[in-house]
Amino acid sequence: MDAKFDLKQYMTQLGVQARKASRELMKATTNQKNSALLAIADTIESSKTTLLAENQKDLDAGAKKGLDAALLDRLALDDERIASMAEGVRQIVALPDPIGEINDLKYMPSGIQVGQMRVPLGVIGIIYESRPNVTIDAAALCLKSGNAAILRGGSEAAYSNQALASCIAEGLKAAKLSTASVQVVETTDRQAVGELITMPDYVDVIVPRGGKGLIERVSADASVPVIKHLHGVCHVYIDGKADQDKAISVAFNAKTQRYGTCNTMETLLVDKVIAAEILPKLIRMYEKEGVEIRGCAQTQAIVANINSATDEDWDTEYLAPILSIKTLDGLDEAIDHIHQHSSGHTESIITEDLTSTRRFMAEVDSSSVMVNTSTRFADGFEYGLGAEIGISTDKIHARGPVGLHGLTSQKYVVFGDGHIRG
Amino acid sequence: MDAKFDLKQYMTQLGVQARKASRELMKATTNQKNSALLAIADTIESSKTTLLAENQKDLDAGAKKGLDAALLDRLALDDERIASMAEGVRQIVALPDPIGEINDLKYMPSGIQVGQMRVPLGVIGIIYESRPNVTIDAAALCLKSGNAAILRGGSEAAYSNQALASCIAEGLKAAKLSTASVQVVETTDRQAVGELITMPDYVDVIVPRGGKGLIERVSADASVPVIKHLHGVCHVYIDGKADQDKAISVAFNAKTQRYGTCNTMETLLVDKVIAAEILPKLIRMYEKEGVEIRGCAQTQAIVANINSATDEDWDTEYLAPILSIKTLDGLDEAIDHIHQHSSGHTESIITEDLTSTRRFMAEVDSSSVMVNTSTRFADGFEYGLGAEIGISTDKIHARGPVGLHGLTSQKYVVFGDGHIRG
Numbered sequence: 001m002d003a004k005f006d007l008k009q010y011m012t013q014l015g016v017q018a019r020k021a022s023r024e025l026m027k028a029t030t031n032q033k034n035s036a037l038l039a040i041a042d043t044i045e046s047s048k049t050t051l052l053a054e055n056q057k058d059l060d061a062g063a064k065k066g067l068d069a070a071l072l073d074r075l076a077l078d079d080e081r082i083a084s085m086a087e088g089v090r091q092i093v094a095l096p097d098p099i100g101e102i103n104d105l106k107y108m109p110s111g112i113q114v115g116q117m118r119v120p121l122g123v124i125g126i127i128y129e130s131r132p133n134v135t136i137d138a139a140a141l142c143l144k145s146g147n148a149a150i151l152r153g154g155s156e157a158a159y160s161n162q163a164l165a166s167c168i169a170e171g172l173k174a175a176k177l178s179t180a181s182v183q184v185v186e187t188t189d190r191q192a193v194g195e196l197i198t199m200p201d202y203v204d205v206i207v208p209r210g211g212k213g214l215i216e217r218v219s220a221d222a223s224v225p226v227i228k229h230l231h232g233v234c235h236v237y238i239d240g241k242a243d244q245d246k247a248i249s250v251a252f253n254a255k256t257q258r259y260g261t262c263n264t265m266e267t268l269l270v271d272k273v274i275a276a277e278i279l280p281k282l283i284r285m286y287e288k289e290g291v292e293i294r295g296c297a298q299t300q301a302i303v304a305n306i307n308s309a310t311d312e313d314w315d316t317e318y319l320a321p322i323l324s325i326k327t328l329d330g331l332d333e334a335i336d337h338i339h340q341h342s343s344g345h346t347e348s349i350i351t352e353d354l355t356s357t358r359r360f361m362a363e364v365d366s367s368s369v370m371v372n373t374s375t376r377f378a379d380g381f382e383y384g385l386g387a388e389i390g391i392s393t394d395k396i397h398a399r400g401p402v403g404l405h406g407l408t409s410q411k412y413v414v415f416g417d418g419h420i421r422g
Numbered sequence: 423m424d425a426k427f428d429l430k431q432y433m434t435q436l437g438v439q440a441r442k443a444s445r446e447l448m449k450a451t452t453n454q455k456n457s458a459l460l461a462i463a464d465t466i467e468s469s470k471t472t473l474l475a476e477n478q479k480d481l482d483a484g485a486k487k488g489l490d491a492a493l494l495d496r497l498a499l500d501d502e503r504i505a506s507m508a509e510g511v512r513q514i515v516a517l518p519d520p521i522g523e524i525n526d527l528k529y530m531p532s533g534i535q536v537g538q539m540r541v542p543l544g545v546i547g548i549i550y551e552s553r554p555n556v557t558i559d560a561a562a563l564c565l566k567s568g569n570a571a572i573l574r575g576g577s578e579a580a581y582s583n584q585a586l587a588s589c590i591a592e593g594l595k596a597a598k599l600s601t602a603s604v605q606v607v608e609t610t611d612r613q614a615v616g617e618l619i620t621m622p623d624y625v626d627v628i629v630p631r632g633g634k635g636l637i638e639r640v641s642a643d644a645s646v647p648v649i650k651h652l653h654g655v656c657h658v659y660i661d662g663k664a665d666q667d668k669a670i671s672v673a674f675n676a677k678t679q680r681y682g683t684c685n686t687m688e689t690l691l692v693d694k695v696i697a698a699e700i701l702p703k704l705i706r707m708y709e710k711e712g713v714e715i716r717g718c719a720q721t722q723a724i725v726a727n728i729n730s731a732t733d734e735d736w737d738t739e740y741l742a743p744i745l746s747i748k749t750l751d752g753l754d755e756a757i758d759h760i761h762q763h764s765s766g767h768t769e770s771i772i773t774e775d776l777t778s779t780r781r782f783m784a785e786v787d788s789s790s791v792m793v794n795t796s797t798r799f800a801d802g803f804e805y806g807l808g809a810e811i812g813i814s815t816d817k818i819h820a821r822g823p824v825g826l827h828g829l830t831s832q833k834y835v836v837f838g839d840g841h842i843r844g
Binding site (some may be wrong): 023026027046100106108110112114117119121190205206220223225243245246249250252253254257271280312339348361362363365366367368370371372373374376377378382394395397399400401403409410411412413414415416417418419420 | 445448451484495522528530532536539541543544583626627629642645647665667668671672675676679719752762770771781784787788790791792793794795796799804805806816817818819821823824830831832834835836837838839841842843
């Protein structure tokens with residue numbers, strides 16, 4: 001790209017092409033979309049050598065730039081990760097096509113018949129960071145749901161993403177779909193994001209996937225609706241009437257099964273009537289696992305030698321082996337604490353009491369509300385969505401794990417026989 | 423309000439109070455919400471004298487300011503309008519409570535049981551213009567759907583709206599619900615709108631109701647999600663295989679049944695193979711009704727002495743007895759024209775052909791897509807929603823007529839028995 005490269009014009013052109021492709025995709029049959037997906041999966045596998053070579057260029061550039069080991073690991077492709085990308089696409093082929101389904105078709109008193117038809121959103125812009133597999137996941141989900149996609153990956157994965165873009169283009173061509181159905185932004189100019197999120201004529205929704213910084217920036221500046229997944233400060237509340245074995249097992253799993261995920265518990269709330277029995281055992285288990293405990297004063301009074309939780313702890317997503325614990329006075333205080341400090345992602349109550357369960361379910365305002373279940377289950381695969389493009393902590397449109405349905409809209413369809421309004 | 427009145431502080435306080443009230447409303451039983459609504463309806467009727475007196479102050483001020491007759495008419499209350507407001511509230515009492523319904527509860531392979539529970543959005547900000555009845559409609563819909571509301575009406579209806587706010591407060595008190603459940607902004611300072619739409623901590627969604635100018639301004643400046651209803655450039659397409667009687671009847675009704683509504687047809691598209699038979703009759707009927715016709719060249723070649731449609735006509739919402747007519751070459755051209763010029767509100771095809779119907783239904787991307795039905799049916803009451811707060815032309819969240827469900831969200835609920843993730 002030369003000095004005269006006009007970013008705005010380039011992005012607008014992507015938008016115009018995407019809008020046009022989206023009209024074709026809206027009409028594409030399930031077979032056609034599945035053929036494209038299968039061809040993409042095959043091409044990914046047959047392009048392994050190229051993909052690894054291009055990925056190596058990103059890794060070399062990253063090492064030169066001094067990216068840390070964790071980031072380089074996320075960036076790296078290998079045989080297994082390539083096979084898993086292809087497998088992910090084939091799993092999406094196996095999902096039912098949501099487009100065109102008509103729900104609740106009913107006759108009205110006037111004689112007209114009214115229902116709702118599921119349709120694509122149109123054009124989806126996806127902004128993500130280093131993992132190259134997002135290029136394939138996002139493309140496959142958008143394609144299956146009949147949406148055109150404009151993908152903007154991180155600059156550190158530029159070579160890998162372009163190589164994957166070629167695989168996608170091959171698959172689209174094989175199924176006689178426009179290659180503009182999935183476009184990967186070629187420039188690494190950061191302002192491309194600024195353009196993408198302010199083209200409401202060409203982009204119907206933006207899905208940012210990445211760290212909190214990226215998502216906050218995109219949300220603040222976008223003039224296009226954003227399906228956002230901000231962060232997860234998830235709670236488990238052990239009620240006074242909890243089964244202790246379940247409580248210990250779930251609370252341990254919710255923290256330690258994986259530390260870096262948004263559905264990991266960050267704060268454990270414990271009813272004071274049960275705290276003295278449960279906390280010593282549980283904290284010993286956490287400490288054995290290397291989890292740092294930060295407790296409130298009541299918790300410290302029960303278990304010696306643990307750090308104090310500060311006010312900041314209650315609002316922190318650690319994404320690390322750290323857990324804050326608060327001992328409190330029953331369900332009302334637990335719900336209050338959650339209302340004040342939760343990010344609205346996932347909360348779980350451990351109890352055998354039906355009334356407490358019903359209240360917790362009704363009154364906790366988060367995207368997933370659970371009983372006797374580890375928060376780690378808050379996930380599109382575990383919820384049977386087949387795949388997910390993210391987990392929305394918004395209340396508008398899609399909430400919780402977002403699968404194919406979250407990338408669709410419903411329009412009203414009305415059947416009449418010459419009906420006029422009187 | 424004195425010189426030291428701090429608008430930002432005032433609006434923030436409304437927000438804090440609304441957020442608090444919304445937590446109570448989330449827990450309110452159906453009976454409690456219905457009791458409040460019935461008490462509001464009763465209070466409206468028993469406050470007729472006060473309502474008329476306060477309304478008269480608005481009318482006097484409006485006349486002094488030189489408001490036109492149409493605006494003064496929209497502003498005016500009389501016995502019938504007051505009765506109809508109360509009746510509207512009672513109709514909302516009769517609707518089923520959407521809150522708490524759990525859908526699609528299913529066991530997953532892991533053994534957890536996953537479903538979706540319908541819950542309130544939280545706090546809804548509604549910004550509207552002169553009609554005082556919106557104060558009551560909006561309050562009743564928000565209340566029934568468990569949402570707290572902050573209402574901001576037009577300054578020309580300030581006395582009427584405050585009088586109605588008192589009726590609402592009475593009803594809330596009678597049902598022991600917080601009067602902060604519905605708050606009517608007291609200041610007429612225009613900047614109150616600017617504050618209301620940029621308080622994401624306290625307001626979950628904004629619904630602007632009014633002219634295009636208001637809605638565009640709100641959408642451009644809001645940092646809170648907006649459920650917007652921009653405008654309606656609605657089309658009827660008379661296909662070559664239309665039944666002529668149905669075509670004439672529907673096309674006439676869609677334009678002439680009411681001129682000023684967003685679901686009124688503004689452009690008629692006619693397949694050229696049927697135009698010569700249909701258009702002379704139909705245009706005569708329109709002209710007899712006083713509708714000005716603006717035709718394309720092909721239409722003018724069929725019917726003499728009609729005005730020319732300019733490029734601008736195809737994008738204009740007349741809201742008046744004016745109709746643009748385009749004669750074109752079949753379904754593909756019709757769909758193309760609609761994609762280019764429709765506002766995404768409502769389009770109807772008149773045909774007896776199944777394949778054309780299926781294509782029109784699938785390919786036209788509007789909030790309502792109809793066959794053999796007058797566009798005038800695009801309405802929450804006609805669709806069986808019981809009431810509507812507006813018609814959304816967005817694709818995100820609520821699309822088409824927005825009733826109680828559009829003011830709700832769905833969260834995931836997960837039931838386990840100590841399930842942990844492996």
